[in-house]
Structures are given as structure tokens and as C-alpha cells.
Amino acid sequence: MTSTKSIYLAGPFFDDNQINRINQVLELLQKNDTVNSDRIFVPMQHQMESEKFGSFRWQVGVFESDIRQVRTADVVVAVLDYSKDGDEVISDPGTVFEIGMAFEHGVPVVLVQFDESKKMNLMLARSYATFFRGDGIQNLASYNFNELPSNILDVDVF
Structure with a gap:
């Protein structure tokens, strides 16, 4: 089974743990026969290195590139883990923005959560096509x- 499905891989990449999670998901997606490995866009690999980090030109370039990629992706795969507050997983605001944008543009969203959380924001809890968490993340390699x-989860919302 082959596909030309393009994936936008959203998620925070501000520390080593977050980068490792992105790389784990990327590796699983690259093993998947229904994903075109050449069409996985990983924002942390496209940071407009030609411009000074944080400069106005860098901001505009990265923002425009990322939103264009979200709008044209077949699927957005979003890693929710950013930080933890007790039992609650806090999601990165940029990733949440990308999820909302994908939803609005009719791009299906696949949520990924490494650390299980007892509660989830209502808007995230109802905005996805499928959800992988904990050990189930390994199923990204074979998901169609x-x-x-x-794979809708019944979670408590706030």
C-alpha cells in the first residue's frame, strides 16, 4: 500500500526532550507505507537559517512557510507534549494554533501525546481525526x- 500523503509534523522543539519526541514521531511516520517520507514537513528543519533568529524577516519567513505547509498538507500530526503541570499536559501555543488552523482548513489532525493527561482542553479534545497516546504512539508506523x-478517546475536558 503506497501513498503520496503529505504530513505536517507540528510540535514544540525548544529542548532536547521535545526534539527527541518529534524525531520519534518522524521515525514512525517514515516507516509507514501510507505516508510519503519525502513529503513530511518538519518545521524545526525549516527555520530560515538565512535570516537572524528572531528578526522581523525571520519571523515573517518562518510564519509564512509554516502556515502555507499546514494549508497544503494532507494531514497534520501534532505532538501535544510541551510541559506538564501535575497531571495535566500543557500544549505548546504554536502547536495549538497549527491544530486550529488545520481544522479550519479541513485538514485532518492526528494528535500524539506521550504523557497521558487526565484532562484536555475541549477544543483539542474534539478537533482531531484520531489520537495516539502512551504506548499507542507506536501504531503511527502502521496507521492507515x-x-x-x-481512534476517539473519551477524556475529561476543561
Whole structure:
């Protein structure tokens, strides 16, 4: 089974742990027969190195590139883990923005959460096509991105 499905891999990459999570998800997606490995856009690999980090030109370039990639992706895969506050997983605001943008543009969202959380924001809890968490994340390697079968979790919301 082959596919030309393009993936936008959203998630924070501000520390080594976050980068490792992105790389783990990327590795699983690259093993998946329904994902075109050449069409996985990972924002941390496209940071407009030609411009000074944080400069106005860098901000505009990175923002425009990322939103264009979200709008044109077949699927957004979003890593929710950013930090933890007790039992609650806090998501990166940029990743949440990308999830909302994808939802608004009709791009299916696949949520990934390494640390299980007892509660989730209502808007995130109802905005996805499928959800992988904990040990279930390994199923990204065999998930059918062509058909996008649902894996809806019943979670407490706030």
C-alpha cells in the first residue's frame, strides 16, 4: 500500500526532550507505507537559517512557510507534549494554533501525546481525526493515513 500523503509534523522543539519526541514521531511516520517520507514537513528543519533568529524577516519567513505547509498538507500530526503541570499536559501555543488552523482548513489532525493527561482542553479534545497516546504512539508506523480510521478517546475536558 503506497501513498503520496503529505504530513505536517507540528510540535514544540525548544529542548532536547521535545526534539527527541518529534524525531520519534518522524521515525514512525517514515516507516509507514501510507505516508510519503519525502513529503513530511518538519518545521524545526525549516527555520530560515538565512535570516537572524528572531528578526522581523525571520519571523515573517518562518510564519509564512509554516502556515502555507499546514494549508497544503494532507494531514497534520501534532505532538501535544510541551510541559506538564501535575497531571495535566500543557500544549505548546504554536502547536495549538497549527491544530486550529488545520481544522479550519479541513485538514485532518492526528494528535500524539506521550504523557497521558487526565484532562484536555475541549477544543483539542474534539478537533482531531484520531489520537495516539502512551504506548499507542507506536501504531503511527502502521496507521492507515489513506483512510484515517478514528481512534476517539473519551477524556475529561476543561
